[in-house]
Amino acid sequence: MTLDELRKILPTLPESPGCYLYRGSEGQIIYVGKAKNLRRRVSSYFQREVQSAKTRLLVRQIRSVEYVVVGSEAEALILENSLIKEHQPRYNILLKDDKTYPEVVIHNEPFPRIRVERRPARDGSQRFGPYPDVGMAHATVDMVRDLYPIRTCDLDLSPAKIAQGKYKECLQYHIKKCKAPCIGLQSLEEYEHNVREIASLLRGDLKTVIQLYRDEMQQLASALRFEEAQIYKERLQYLENYQVKHTVAPHHIHNVDVFSCIEDEDGSICVNFMHITQGMVTKVYTLEYHSQLEGETREELFASAITELRQRFASRARELILPFDPGWEAGPGITITIPQRGDKKRLLELSERNVRQYKVDKYKRAERLNPDQRLMQILTELRQALGLDKPPMHIECFDNSNVQGSDAVAACVVFKRGRPSKKDYRKFTIRSVEGPDDYASMREVVERRYRKLLSEEEPLPDLILADGGKGQIGAIRDALAVLELDIPVAGLVKDERHRTSALLYGKEQLHEIPVKHHSATFRLLEQIQAEVHRFAITFHRDKRSKSQLSSRLDYIKGIGPKTKDELLRHFHSVQAISTASLEELAKPIGPAKGRIVYEHFHSEQPSTEG
Structure with a gap:
């Protein structure tokens, strides 16, 4: 993809938090970044006035842009870290040098210590995070130490060392922050029970703790112990800002594939794939998968897509997280999970969010890069739905507008190749119909429209749309029969909300043809309906307004249309004309005509002279 093509698709990017990935000419990832607003951040790279030499060099290498949508800026930061660690992009000089984010570690040792570390050893210790902010990690550990008497020392508390009796209780014991397992005052069983509860808490059950902190803060404040209450307030702020629903899952979710899918209008499906390694998203990919066999179900398509993606990325994951059971034999030793809640459910929701975004952006990009091709596809779908001989490249739509038969008008809007052709729009004042007769008005307008096109040898439409039901269709067909025309x-x-929901069509007998809401065909029909309604209403309003404005001036003998227009242009309303003095009226139209108008309005007023 060229830089010009990339610039065209930038407005289609979502305005959501996420990570963006730039790929080079050979498909390799050359840069990974995070953004609070993906569209704004990615667009900034392609501004003409970019000053940084490094950025200009990077932009010259970009051939495609991919992105992953997440729920927050903090999640984007964590995902960026895992993607950089996985792919080591050439242009990421800030984070690929083994910098990492803090984690809370429960050490694999007797009487485990709990600490914040950036590079924990892979020794079987339990790891939680990573945390987007070191303050959040320390606040979490402080919370744990407030709730549980956990040791903070570096002593070797193996049974042999404790048995030697060389240790002595420290200050933490005396302030009731530790139960002194170093001198045998706390059993290993009790300590490990606390550790299991702490691990459960670190996996996400923060609601109870936040409420405890809030109650403690309020009690301290009520007791006027404001300095202590402030400590709890600061910890509360950290914990309330900390989002348990990370992009990443706990580290025990390892070597897992996540798949989600959404159906497309043409029978294909879009499938999103994510691979999770030690709780981190390391691969993300979305593809559009088309049916290879006629009559394949969504489940069969999904199963085929899963197989292809796993082969493409050489995945050896032993667990698959799916939104539903595709009825597919995954193979020996492979578990299929359909989560209803928890961390795995959140991973599935992240995948589903990205596949939905992919579908939306696919159409936006198609329209940006090749708008004519997209419109031709819509017209082809409309041809297939109605069973027409050819795509309706030229569509005309009619609508009437009147108020109890007065100022009756009609409008015709024209769409060519799926776009409005405003130079071909036409307005009609109803001439031959008395009273509110929509069908007769429609017959008159359609006959006038196409009689004129025939006489001028102008092209006729491929499809005529009526903004109405059977009666309107019948009136249009009657008018076409008079002219011996055969136009669909x-x-x-x-x-009930006055939105287009179906098409009424049929050569012998009319029947409804459903149109999927939010489909491209639906949007085109909705645009045509809105346009003809707007055009007809605007014309009717203007006509009625002019009629009401001009009515009193029409009855003044000696005042013609030009003089009337001069008066309205000068005074803007009949009310202003009627209250103007003789001198004011003489300015735009002269003293003689000014007197005629003045006497017309003032002779209607009762005399105030005695």
Whole structure:
């Protein structure tokens, strides 16, 4: 993809937090970044006035842009870290030098210590995080130490060392922060029971602790112990800002594949794949998968896509997290999980968020890069839905507008190749119909429209749409029969919210053809309906307004249309004209005509002279 093509698709990027990945000419990832707003951040790289030489060099190497949508800026930061560690992009000079984010570690040792570390050893210790902010990690450890008497010393508390009796209780014991297992005052069983509860807490059950902190803060404040209450307030702020629903899961979720899918309008599906290693997202990919066999179900397509993606990325994951059971034999030793809650459910939701975004952006990009191709696809779908001989490249739609038969007008809007052709729009004042007769008005307008096109040898439409039901379609067909024309006519069926919900069509007998809401065809029909309604209403409003404005001036003998226009242009309303003095009226139209107008309005007023 060229830089110009990349710039065209930038407006289609989501305005959501996430990570973006730039790929080079050979498909390799050359840069990974995080963003609070993906569209704004990625667009900044492609501004003409970029000053940084490194950035200009990077932009010249970019051939495609991918992204992963997440729930918050903190999640984007964590995901960025894992992607950089996995792919080691050439242009990421800040984070690929083994810098990492803090984790809370429960050490694998007798009477385990709990600490904040950036590079924990892989020795079987339990690890929680990573945390986007070191303050959050320390606040979490402080919370644990407030709730449980956990040792903070570096002593070797193996049974042999404790039995030697060489240790002595420290200050932490005297302030009731530790039960002194170093001198045998706390059993290993009791200590490990506390550690199991702490591990459960670190996996996400913070609600209870936050409430305890809040109650403690309020009690201290009530007792006027404000300095101690401030400590709890600061810890509360850390914990309330800490989001348990990370992009990453706990480290025990390891070597797992996550898949989600969404159906497309053409029968294909979009499938998102994520690979999780030690709780970190290390691979993300979304593809569009088309049916290879006629009549394949969504489940069969999904199963085929899973197989292809696992082969493509040489995945050896032993667990698959899926939104539903595709009825597929995963193979020996492979577990399929359909989560309902918890960390695995959150990973599935992240995958689903990305596959939905992919589908939305796919259409936006197609319209940006090749708008004519996308519109041709829509017109082809409309042809197939109605069973027409060719795509309706030229569509015309009619609508009437009147108020109890007065100022009756009609409008015709024209769409060519799926786009409005405003130079071809036409307005009609109803001439031959008395009273509110929509069908007769429609017959008159359609006959006038196409009689004129025939006489001028202009091209006729491929499809006529009526903003109404059977009666309107019948009126249009009657008018076409008079002219001996055979043009397909369909009606726009509306739901209770006055939105297009179906097409009414049929050569012998009319029947409803459903249109999927939010599909591209639906949006085109909705645009046509809104445009013809707007055009007709605007014309009717203007006509009625002029009629009401001009009515009193029409009855003044000796005042013609030009003089009337001069008066309205000068005074803007009939009310202003009626209250103007003789001198004011004479300015735009002269003293003679000014007197005629003045006497017309003032002769209607009762005399105030005695």
